[in-house]
Amino acid sequence: MDDLLAVTGLTVGFATESGLARVLDQVDFRIGRGEIVGLVGESGCGKTTLARAILGVLPANSARISAGSIEFDGRDLLQEDPDALATDIRGRAITFVPQDPFSSFNPVFTIGRQIEELMKWKSPDAEPGSGPRRYARARRSSDLERVLELLRIVQLPDPEALLRKYPHEVSGGQRQRLMIAMALLPEPKLIIADEPTTALDVTIQAQILKLLRRLAAERGVSVLFTTHDLGTAYEICDRMTVMYAGQDVESAPSDSFFTEPRHIYTVRLLQSLPSRDHGIRGIPGQVPDLTAPPPGCRFHPRCDAASALCRQTRPDPSDVGAGHVARCWHPAQGEGTP
């Protein structure tokens, strides 16, 4: 299969005061070229951790990657030299849109200055390798052209003036547009967008999602889109991967995901959405403590279908439909689909 990104068996822990938190447990995850993949799951299930692992920016002092591989465009990122990753993968081949556009700009520099710094290192024109000693004038002005053009493309009014502003002088929606522009500027192959609309109002969210989807399609960029809002995921993703407490539980194309969820957790999650049809249903119980996670399938303590098997071993991915993979011993059979 021609995947742009293939994460296999990734296991990551964090050293904390109360022991090792097993935040990712043998996670499998892939993204095809030009595909928008949603990574969904409740707060704390490890979405950001997975995203950061791909970017290679897990906190060095506390994160422990104990197994797995991250293959991107034919390179195993976990084996690469970190410096090389920083220069030609991060910000070049893979770019990033953060969750919170309010705090992701440095408050004491103008927006223009921050974009310029990014372009200095990550402009598509920049020669790959050790990075610039000097920011040549010619490149600087061609980069500026490029920036202004893209700012217009993301529908930011008066881009020249905008570059002279400080981040706090710009609204949240505009900041997120800037972030998207900055993610596109290096002409990457993959954009990792970590809950890019959570902090925004619905009307703004709709605008941003629209923009992101259009640009990704136009430019053939793959997007890893994390969110805990299933509605948002439905809007933008071609394919979904659901995570629960550090484990990937199900991965499917959007259509079959919403119509025929197979993993019990996915089913319950979808049922939790307020709906006129079935009222309000939650999932009883609580997410496990990741420093002492339950063995086997981590959802088993809250799962009404759980068996002894579930409590012992975590199922391997099994195909349950076209491109539809679930890791469940007792997959749902069309039961409870919304």
Added chain:
Amino acid sequence: MTGAAPRGRAGTLQPGLEMRALVLTVNRLVWFVPTLLGLLVITFTISHIIPADPIAFIAGDNATAEQIAALKAKFGVDKPVPVQLWNYILGVAQGDFGISLYTQRPIAEDLIARLPATLELAFVAVILSGVIGIPLGVLAAVRRNSWLDHALRVFTVSGLAIAAFWFAILLQLLFAMKLGWTPLQGRVDGWGPDPVTGFYIVDSVLAGDLETLADVIGHMVLPAVTLSFPAMATIMRFTRAGVLDAINSNYVDYQLAMGVPRRVVVWRYVLRNALIGTVTQVGLVFGNLIANAVVVEAVFDWPGLGLYAVNSILQSDYNGIMGFTLIMGTVFIIVNLLVDISHGLIDPRETG
């Protein structure tokens, strides 16, 4: 944080940076005068509860009652206290801090003659602490929990705990008395360079007199090191905390995730943010520096305001001490004013 509603909003009412700096300056200047007035009232009050009678002292051992009365009239001490206060304020407004009971010269003259010595020392100490303290603070933050961080932590903790006068004595004991590497005390051997600015380093450079320059610097070393030690510790501490705060922030996270080299992020971007916090501390640092200057100058016989104050103490020269307090207060207020203004300039979010 997830799902929380967005906070913050575009501030279209924000004036430009220059405007902000101006507004800040004016705002602070408006408070300058009342603060100074309050300070005057405090010093006046203090000097009016003194046990000894300064007039009797000025009058000398053999003054008669009439002479004392005449002197009281001359100095205006026979008037009601509010009138005296008013006259005192008027006097200070005109640069008249009274007469030194000890030297019999106008206090203002004495203080101005000594101000450059103190300022030169303070400047050198501040620069020294900044130039060394800031990079070390950044290093400590970047290499958090490394042996370097721990060593620097010991350093900062010591810097803040050590009594400056004792440290000064220790340095003297070691470098001047035992090893003989530096002069024991004083600002220069003999008379120093011809006064132009009053700063000996500048003056000896202006005069092209390298020998004197070397001598001046030699004399400067121990006092400057003593003074800058606690200041350096404070600066380091705040820089470290500031850098750590900044490093843990989302914008650094973002830049690193976008592959901007760590060293660039830290030294060009984080530092600026960290310095905002450090700059606000300069006022505090300067205050401590001045405080320490009093005793450090006494130990090193540095002919500045601190030594003047100590001599005034020994001579019970109340006018001298009050003059010193006032001028220190003024210098301190001005420094804080500058700090506020520069803070406003560095941090675009600051709105006064």
Added chain:
Amino acid sequence: GGKFVFANSSAYDTLDPHAIFDVGRVASRINLYDGLMRWFDNPPHLEPWLAEKVEVSDDGLTYTFTLRDATFHDGSPVEASDVVYSIDRILEMKKGAFSLFAGTVEPGSTKAPDAKTVVFTLNKPSAIFLATVPEIHVLNEELVRANEVDGDLGTAWLSKNDAGSGSFRLTRYDPAVGWQAERFDDHFFGWDMVEDPLDVIEFRTVVEINSRVLGLMNGDFHGTDGYLPQDQVKRLAASENVNVDEQESMRIFYSIIHNGRSPMTDVNFRKALAYAFDYDGFIDNILSGSVARDPVPLPNNMWGAPADVKGYTYDLDKAAEHLAMVKEPLREITLGALAGYGQTEQAAALLQNGLNKIGVETKIVTEPWPVASGKMRDEEQMYDLLFLWKSTYYADPNNWLGEMYACEQIGARNNSWYCNEEVDRLLSEARVSTDQAVRQANYEQANRLLAEDAAGIFVYNTKWFGPFSTRVKGVRFCPIGNGQEMRWVSID
């Protein structure tokens, strides 16, 4: 030739010779100015100086001085009118040496019949007048008057400039550093008797003892004051660059006792105090034997000091005995000491130590000299006891006894509130008598009575340990100038 640098412990805040009178800053007066007479050597003897000769009338009231040919530093001649101006200025300023002349010389009573003759007319006979004449430093009247501002008698100008005729002429002054002067070649006394007189003298303020000592040892300074703590003197003596010149001086250390306040009004209490001080511990241990025990208020080496007074010893039994005889109620006694003068504090602590043991409660109050000197003149505020020195301003027993214990000096120089009719009679007689034998007998007797009465706790007479660079020759020590008269000195 050469330059001599002296490290002085006190700051030269003013150079006006009539404004100051202390020993610490004597150098500016004695080197930049001249008086009609001058003290020399040790024991001190008085010699005519600017004056060629002096004649005293039989009634002891009229002193006629004849001036030599001398010039001020600006080249103008020293004339009798300058002397008249100078004494009248002293009397008007009421500072410095004023008290020596107060009541004896009236303002305007001094006349200059011609340019070379000055006539002083005293309003009562004084045996000490001549001894105080050296303090009349002669100013260049014209120059001073030209620099007067608002009738300040030129004090502002004189605080930074010189208007004298002395052996050296001021070239530089900075209150924070000190002053520098060059040799005045036209000085009336000439320079023949000195083989290679100094070109330049510099007196620098160096407050820190250690700095003075180190500077001297490494050759930066050529001399410093002779009253260093003994520990430092030892260090200096050990240095090969420094010679320490030892001389018995005339500066006594004692404790004033406030005789006018209970329970010190009781002689037994005063005796208890005197027996409770550890003289040997203080002199032998703390001061390493660098001073001489002096049981009376007069320096041992001054005439008028009786040889037969033994003085008190550290004897707590006797102290307790006398204490038992005290009728007045006891209370906490305040021991005064001078800030910045560690010795006074140590003495007070030692006395406290002794008094503790006989059950007298004490507290030590250390205050700066201006505060202390203010309190000393106030019967209410004066400490119960106060340790301090009494230096030589003029070499006559009256400098000590007459000022410290005469009844008429109470509240001024007599800070003990001590008034004993017999003692007062002896002192008054001695002050006016011109008969040396009478004077000597009177002073000896007065000393005996004062010691017997335990009017104060008399501890020691200072020795002077003048540390000078080995390159320095010709230092002439005199208790009045403290060895700081530089005209005799040379350096190689």
Added chain:
Amino acid sequence: MLETTRFLLRKLASDRTAALGALIITLLVVVAIAAPVLSTHPGDVTEFHPPERLLPPSGDHFFGTDRMGADVYSRLLFGARITIAIAVIAIGASVLVGIPVGLVAGYYRNWVSDALMRISDIFLAVPQIVLAIAIAQTLGPSIENVILALSATYWPFWARLVYAETRSALNDTYVEASIALGASPWRVMILHVLPNISSSVIVRTTIGMGGTILTAAVLGFLGLGPPAPSPEWGRTIAESREFLPEAWWYATAPGLAIFLVVMGFNLLGDGLRDILDPRTRRSGDG
């Protein structure tokens, strides 16, 4: 309350630097209390032995003897009492004045609170030690006056701190919630605001202790502290200068004592800040 204390103790024990600070301070207190027992020459505070002056450290005199022949070590122990007394009383007075002033000024927004804050601003406009010197000099040297000078110049720090913290606490939802619930101003101030700002006050007070000890030592050094023969540390150092470099122990011992104690308070303060104040925890050491 008991539980909070236990929690604190447990946290303290786990934070190495804070534990070290606490240890030093405990030691100081023990030393001060038990000075008569621990000292080898307890009488030497007021009793002297001139023949034994300036002896170097030995088995009999751990830190040598001073200019009066008294045991430096014993006097050091008794000096700790003075240090503690000055620090505790001066800080106590400042806290007692500063907290109510800051609390009231912070809670009510009217001209009185403005005036109070202006006054404390004026005090803060001069380096504290400069003002303390002026006051101490004016009043004359004694322990009481040192304490007075320190308290008079220190209270604005607490007033300012409490004021700022109160203002920010008033913006906190739980305070607003209590007010909305109908709680009286006093209830809010005493039961909600004060306990919640207490951690910053405690931290500030702990570090302030160190600062006060340093300032008091400076006053002592300048001769504005308690008079001889008080074993106050600052004045001991001043006394000793005359005898350098020979009698190095004389200056070294009290200087080290000041250093240790101030460091103890600073370490404890830093530690408490980390423990009590989750906001700064992030920037502390993990």
Added chain:
Amino acid sequence: MTADALLSLENLSKHFPVLNVWKRRSGWLKALDEVSLSVHKGEILGIVGESGCGKSTLGKTVMGIHRPTSGRIIFEGNDITHLKPHQSRGMRRDLQYTYQDPGASLDPRWKIGRSLDEPLVIHTRLNRGARRERVREILDAVGLPDGHLDLYPHEISGGQQRRVGLARILTLHPTMVVLDEPTSGLDVSVQATILNLFLDLQKRFDLTYVFISHDLGVVRMVCDRVAVMYLGKVVELGSSDEIFDRPRHPYTQSLLAAVPQIGKGRVTETFWLEGEPPDPGNLPSGCRFRTRCTQARDDCALAVPPLVEHSPGHADACLYSPARRGYSPA
């Protein structure tokens, strides 16, 4: 309609001063501008709108946390507009407010038990035992174990904190509760449980809710009536079904159109609204939505359109409301 109103607001406004750098007021931020609505006994009134539109301000002004700039608040027939919190103790018991972040409304240094006790201490003369009884009862009602009484707020989860926040206000048995974004920040699975709890308690204690939220899906599920706010104004008010099924105001329409709905058409393909809300301190004249409205005409800028009830129980504030067109003769 106002007859059975438990609470009614008449032209209620809350304006915050906008300060310039000189700390002088340079204008007003109309966080709440002439809002009139009423809440009926036993109903759940939803208030929706984008961030900063004045939802919380509405709640807090009703509660007396903010002093209203103008207008009247009538609760159970009494005018409580100008009562300060302590003057209206009795009133406070009946009218309660939960904070947007209920965890933050608990004193971090107080154990849960004490926080729950506080309202009783302030408002009742019950003795310790009786209070304890009451607290237990209510804790049980919100589904928390007794053991939680001895925990500190930071020791329990966000969902539990919300329960405690709710318990705290229920101890006084109020008749009406303003719930300010009670589920924001919660995962859907937890949100569902909490919502169920609200509905439960409402039945049990016979409560009336004002339910502030920006989650339209939730509002639709739980609310009987809905008020849509835009920049300090209520732009549409009506029953849930009316609002969600037949929205009239262009803003309401765009708001609904922006919400992704699983299984329906993709918003990213259909959404039309552009731009962002203007600065609330510097509002456009006339209709506040006109700057973003695709149907805006010139007269929209002339006057602020009033909220008009074009059909029973459904009011909107659009000059070109489809309802108005239906009724107008032109």
